[in-house]
Amino acid sequence: MIVHFGPEQEYTLDLDEVQPMPHDLARGWLDQQFTELGCEPLRLSGKVLTADKLLAVAQAVGPERFANSAHRPWAMVYARAASSLLGKPIVKVDVPALTVGY
Numbered sequence: 680m681i682v683h684f685g686p687e688q689e690y691t692l693d694l695d696e697v698q699p700m701p702h703d704l705a706r707g708w709l710d711q712q713f714t715e716l717g718c719e720p721l722r723l724s725g726k727v728l729t730a731d732k733l734l735a736v737a738q739a740v741g742p743e744r745f746a747n748s749a750h751r752p753w754a755m756v757y758a759r760a761a762s763s764l765l766g767k768p769i770v771k772v773d774v775p776a777l778t779v780g781y
Contacts, residue, residue: 680758681771682737682745690745692758694768700756705763708756712736721777729764730779733757737774 680692700708709732712718718735720727736757737745744750761770767781 680761680769682742682754682757683771683773683775684737684742684745685775688742688746690742690754692745692754694758694762697755697759700759700763702763705760709733709736709760709764712757716740733761733764733770733772733779734774734777737772 680694681689682692683689709729713727713732713736716736716739718732718739721731721735722728740753745754758770761772762768765779765781769781771780773780
């Protein structure tokens with residue numbers, strides 16, 4: 680899992696030795712974070728896709744949440760949830776570009 684905020688601000692979270700997160704727990708966790716962080720839908724239609732939630736949550740917490748070792752457990756849950764919900768072993772969240780790639 681890679682979370683990119685810009686030059687010199689790219690964070691890799693290794694999920695090789697980590698237990699996969701069940702899909703329903705991942706969905707619940709991401710929905711909770713989206714709500715608690717006061718995230719807004721990225722689309723004018725108001726429809727919120729999983730990729731949009733991942734982007735909005737990363738944007739809301741900023742690079743510090745991924746860079747600071749004190750927040751490593753949260754960052755790992757974010758990575759596990761992203762991998763589970765997207766069904767992909769490698770995910771890149773590019774916050775400035777507003778894209779999620781596999």
